[in-house]
Amino acid sequence: MVVPAALQYLRQNQAHRLVLVGLEAEIRQHLPGNELPERLSIQPASQVVGMDELASNALRKKKDSSMRVALDLVKSGEVDGCVSAGNTGALMATARFVLKMLPNVARPAIITALPAINDHTWMLDLGANVDCTAEHLFQFAVMGSELVTVLDDLPAPRVGLLNVGQEEIKGNEQVKGAHELLRKSDLNYIGYVEGDDIFMNKSLDIIVTDGFVGNVALKTSEGLAKMIKHYLKQGFSQNLFTRLAGLVSLPVLKTLGRRIDPGRYNGASLLGLRGVVVKSHGSADVNAYCNAIGIAVKAVQSDVAARIERGVNAHLTNRPIA
Amino acid sequence: MVVPAALQYLRQNQAHRLVLVGLEAEIRQHLPGNELPERLSIQPASQVVGMDELASNALRKKKDSSMRVALDLVKSGEVDGCVSAGNTGALMATARFVLKMLPNVARPAIITALPAINDHTWMLDLGANVDCTAEHLFQFAVMGSELVTVLDDLPAPRVGLLNVGQEEIKGNEQVKGAHELLRKSDLNYIGYVEGDDIFMNKSLDIIVTDGFVGNVALKTSEGLAKMIKHYLKQGFSQNLFTRLAGLVSLPVLKTLGRRIDPGRYNGASLLGLRGVVVKSHGSADVNAYCNAIGIAVKAVQSDVAARIERGVNAHLTNRPIA
Numbered sequence: 001m002v003v004p005a006a007l008q009y010l011r012q013n014q015a016h017r018l019v020l021v022g023l024e025a026e027i028r029q030h031l032p033g034n035e036l037p038e039r040l041s042i043q044p045a046s047q048v049v050g051m052d053e054l055a056s057n058a059l060r061k062k063k064d065s066s067m068r069v070a071l072d073l074v075k076s077g078e079v080d081g082c083v084s085a086g087n088t089g090a091l092m093a094t095a096r097f098v099l100k101m102l103p104n105v106a107r108p109a110i111i112t113a114l115p116a117i118n119d120h121t122w123m124l125d126l127g128a129n130v131d132c133t134a135e136h137l138f139q140f141a142v143m144g145s146e147l148v149t150v151l152d153d154l155p156a157p158r159v160g161l162l163n164v165g166q167e168e169i170k171g172n173e174q175v176k177g178a179h180e181l182l183r184k185s186d187l188n189y190i191g192y193v194e195g196d197d198i199f200m201n202k203s204l205d206i207i208v209t210d211g212f213v214g215n216v217a218l219k220t221s222e223g224l225a226k227m228i229k230h231y232l233k234q235g236f237s238q239n240l241f242t243r244l245a246g247l248v249s250l251p252v253l254k255t256l257g258r259r260i261d262p263g264r265y266n267g268a269s270l271l272g273l274r275g276v277v278v279k280s281h282g283s284a285d286v287n288a289y290c291n292a293i294g295i296a297v298k299a300v301q302s303d304v305a306a307r308i309e310r311g312v313n314a315h316l317t318n319r320p321i322a
Numbered sequence: 323m324v325v326p327a328a329l330q331y332l333r334q335n336q337a338h339r340l341v342l343v344g345l346e347a348e349i350r351q352h353l354p355g356n357e358l359p360e361r362l363s364i365q366p367a368s369q370v371v372g373m374d375e376l377a378s379n380a381l382r383k384k385k386d387s388s389m390r391v392a393l394d395l396v397k398s399g400e401v402d403g404c405v406s407a408g409n410t411g412a413l414m415a416t417a418r419f420v421l422k423m424l425p426n427v428a429r430p431a432i433i434t435a436l437p438a439i440n441d442h443t444w445m446l447d448l449g450a451n452v453d454c455t456a457e458h459l460f461q462f463a464v465m466g467s468e469l470v471t472v473l474d475d476l477p478a479p480r481v482g483l484l485n486v487g488q489e490e491i492k493g494n495e496q497v498k499g500a501h502e503l504l505r506k507s508d509l510n511y512i513g514y515v516e517g518d519d520i521f522m523n524k525s526l527d528i529i530v531t532d533g534f535v536g537n538v539a540l541k542t543s544e545g546l547a548k549m550i551k552h553y554l555k556q557g558f559s560q561n562l563f564t565r566l567a568g569l570v571s572l573p574v575l576k577t578l579g580r581r582i583d584p585g586r587y588n589g590a591s592l593l594g595l596r597g598v599v600v601k602s603h604g605s606a607d608v609n610a611y612c613n614a615i616g617i618a619v620k621a622v623q624s625d626v627a628a629r630i631e632r633g634v635n636a637h638l639t640n641r642p643i644a
Contacts, residue, residue, distance in 0.1 A: 117549050127486050130494045164449050164537040172452045172534060195541025199549040212494060213538050215486040216531075219517025220539045221546045227439050227521040228550060231581050235574035242574050248567040252557035259553050260546075 002085065003030035005289035010039050012290070016297060019043050019079055022066040045069035049086055051282065055093035067091055071098040074275045081276030081296040083267075085289065088279055092128055092270060099275040102309045104316060107132070108272035109140045109211070110279065111147060113265035114221065118202040120265055122148050122157075125211040126218055128270075132210035134177025137161070138185070139312060141178075143271040144206045145187055146311045150302040151295065154205060160193030162209035162217075174210070185315060225260060263288030267295035271308060276300050324407065325352035327611035332361050334612070338619060341365050341401055344388040367391040371408055373604065377415035389413055393420040396597045403598030403618040405589075407611065410601055414450055414592060421597040424631045426638060429454070430594035431462045431533070432601065433469060435587035436543065440524040442587055444470050444479075447533040448540055450592075454532035456499025459483070460507070461634060463500075465593040466528045467509055468633045472624040473617065476527060482515030484531035484539075496532070507637060547582060585610030589617035593630060598622050 006018045017039045020027050024044040028034050036042065047065040049058040062068060067086050073079040075098050084091050088110070096108060111124035124144050129136060141159050148157040161182060163175055182189040190204065195217060197204055209217070232253065236246030246253075258264065262281065266288035270277040276299045280292035299305075328340045339361040342349050346366040350356050358364065369387040371380040384390060389408050395401040397420050406413050410432070418430060433446035446466050451458060463481050470479040483504060485497050497514075504511040512526065517539060519526055531539070554575065558568030568575075580586065584603065588610035592599040598621045602614035621627075 115549075117552065130486060162538060164452060164534055165541075195538040195543075196545030196548065198542055199545040209538075212486055213535055216484060216517040216535050216539055217542045219487075220520055220542050221517075223518030223521040224543045224546050225550075226518065227437075228547075228578065228582060230439065231578045232574070235577050236571075238574070241570075245567070245570040245574060248563075249558075249571045252554070252560070252564050252567060255557050256550065256553045260550060 001284065001286060001289060003027060005284075005286045005293070006040060007032075007037065008286055009290045009293045010037065013294075013297070017041070018293070019070075019073065021045050021070040021073070023048070043069055043073060049090045051087050053087060053090060055087070055089040058087065058090035059093050059097055065094075067094050068098065071095055071275075071277070074277070075099055080300040081278065083278045083280060083289075083292050083296050085280040085282050085284060085292075088127065091277065091279055095270055095273050095275070095277045099273045099277070101272055102274055102305060102312065104312050105143070105272040105308070106139055107136050108270055109143060110268050110270055111144050112218075112268035114198060114218070115260045115262065115265065116199050116201075118204065121198055121201070121204055121207060123198060123207045123209070123214055123217065124271070125209065125214050126268060127211045127215035129211040131212075132174055134174050134181055137174060137178035137208055137210065138181040138315070139272075141182055141185075141187055141189070141206070141208045142311045142315045143308050144208065146307045147269055147271060147299070147304055148206055150304055150307065151298055152205070156188040157205035158188050158190050158203060159206045159208060160190050160197060160201070160204045162207050162213060163192040163194065165192075165194050178208070187315075222262070225262075229257075264291070267292030269295065269299060269304075271304075274305060276305065323606065323608060323611060325349060327606075327608045327615070328362060329354075329359065330608055331612045331615045332359065335616075335619070339363070340615070341392075341395065343367050343392040343395070345370070365391055365395060371412045373409050375409055375412060377409070377411040380409065380412035381415050381419055387416075389416050390420065393417055393597075393599070396599070397421055402622040403600065405600045405602060405611075405614050405618050407602040407604050407606060407614075410449065413599065413601055417592055417595050417597070417599045421595045421599070423594055424596055424627060424634065426634050427465070427594040427630070428461055429458050430592055431465060432590050432592055433466055434540075434590035436520060436540070437582045437584065437587065438521050438523075440526065443520055443523070443526055443529060445520060445529045445531070445536055445539065446593070447531065447536050448590060449533045449537035451533040453534075454496055456496050456503055459496060459500035459530055459532065460503040460637070461594075463504055463507075463509055463511070463528070463530045464633045464637045465630050466530065468629040469591055469593060469621070469626055470528055472626055472629065473620055474527070478510040479527035480510050480512050480525060481528045481530060482512050482519060482523070482526045484529050484535060485514040485516065487514075487516050500530070509637075544584070547584075551579075586613065589614030591617065591621060591626075593626075596627060598627065 021043045045066040047062045049065045070082045074082050107129045109125035110128045113120040113122050266284045268279040278296040343365045367388040369384045371387045392404045396404050429451045431447035432450045435442040588606045590601045600618040
């Protein structure tokens with residue numbers, strides 16, 4: 001899937017070059033006529049990081065993995081950014097090790113866009129950090145704002161802090177602390193939001209939460225979308241009449257599918273690193289993978305890492321960062 | 323909505339009695355012919371707790387609210403259980419104050435069933451506790467197991483602990499601690515589950531998580547379902563052709579709607595209290611509200627509170643409960 005996606009991306013974008021990193025023989029198999037087109041090259045890597053492999057294992061024992069070699073290319077400046085559909089934990093750990101963190105960034109974070117009534121809403125962190133302090137959450141807001149400013153061409157993206165609505169004194173200590181930091185900052189902070197705001201709030205661009213909650217929210221929506229798709233499929237294949245109904249409804253269902261297709265927003269950015277790293281969904285198709293490449297290109301062109309570095313420094317509070 | 327639901331419930335269930343608690347004149351307005359049917363009575367209460375009112379305010383200043391009076395009736399034994407569609411935080415706080423907690427229960431929890439590929443999956447806590455220790459999560463599993471054993475007639479409901487999948491060492495400290503407690507217990511513990519398992523895991527009956535994560539997961543799915551409904555409606559009302567397609571697809575869409583309708587499982591139980599308290603969704607219709615009454619009746623008939631008390635005591639670990 002990566003090779004056809006690279007070929008498609010190069011056809012559609014004449015100004016860029018791509019380097020495919022991995023097992024050379026396998027890559028060549030997927031090239032039409034076994035030939036490398038212009039602006040595409042191969043960087044051999046002999047090892048593969050498994051999708052369930054421990055990050056520490058990948059880091060210690062897979063020094064010639066495609067992931068590691070690709071990140072080494074970013075580090076050495078031979079390429080400007082890296083896109084991977086591999087193991088997220090290993091990618092993050094290897095990227096932190098090879099590229100290092102930006103100065104004053106306490107924790108890296110993962111951000112992606114989700115389909116929403118408002119076209120899309122960005123959410124971070126999606127799983128890089130399970131335990132976050134108020135300061136971490138605040139930095140996520142800063143980093144997310146910098147990325148979204150550039151990717152969506154929004155001068156002041158609206159930031160919401162994910163919370164629950166039922167509590168007497170809402171939220172836990174970290175969330176309350178982050179709320180205070182955000183209120184006092186010059187970010188475009190709109191206040192607390194709840195789970196349904198991810199999809200239904202039209203006045204929101206970025207949702208900030210810790211990696212545990214963000215990951216659960218993301219997977220929960222993936223699960224629900226899968227279940228609805230399953231029931232629709234089942235419902236329309238019941239009998240001849242429902243099959244016919246399905247047939248005439250196909251355009252509407254396809255539009256719905258496109259609208260809520262996470263592939264349309266494929267490409268989660270790893271923020272806080274000295275370099276551009278984008279994670280594609282493991283089950284992305286060619287178009288979705290092209291999206292992820294496009295996000296990496298846009299992040300490189302706008303020098304997001306430098307923007308984040310400046311943004312984080314400008315928002316440094318007096319407290320030490322844990 | 324409560325009055326017609328009560329009337330419908332009594333028509334369908336000849337053995338039970340209901341007491342409507344609230345502003346008498348207003349209740350009477352909704353009774354056909356202004357008359358009280360058999361097995362229905364009114365207990366006047368002069369105050370109303372607002373949906374956004376602080377729980378502490380309701381507790382201190384609304385001693386004659388319908389919520390408070392209804393819970394007083396449970397306390398005095400005049401009724402066996404209470405169903406409310408009011409402010410969740412106020413209901414929980416008032417129930418804790420009036421009924422008290424069961425011995426050795428550290429924290430009450432809120433549990434409900436969600437539509438799933440496997441018909442439904444129960445999840446707790448949904449917002450009563452934002453900061454939970456491992457022991458709290460473990461007790462939620464014990465309490466949830468007791469309730470589901472009774473409500474679903476399952477001798478050993480399968481319990482999963484909500485976690486994220488990407489981390490090197492998965493989850494935060496509380497989740498890891500709860501995992502160890504559950505592994506060593508005689509509960510039917512199946513291990514860690516992720517967000518998508520709420521809807522797509524066929525081998526799971528109960529998902530345990532803290533109230534922050536549970537509340538976000540619940541609201542996230544409500545938001546996504548709302549968005550999909552919105553897009554379907556919009557898609558089918560585009561033009562004459564799509565309207566026709568919508569018409570022939572109506573049976574399939576209605577079946578889908580019924581399957582994923584949260585009203586079908588309306589009725590969140592407040593666990594850990596000395597008495598039966600069920601929270602109905604604020605936007606429940608008559609059928610959904612009848613469901614909530616049915617859950618309260620079943621909980622009373624099987625003496626869930628006593629079962630939970632026994633269950634919690636049987637699973638008491640040596641450590642003090644924070």
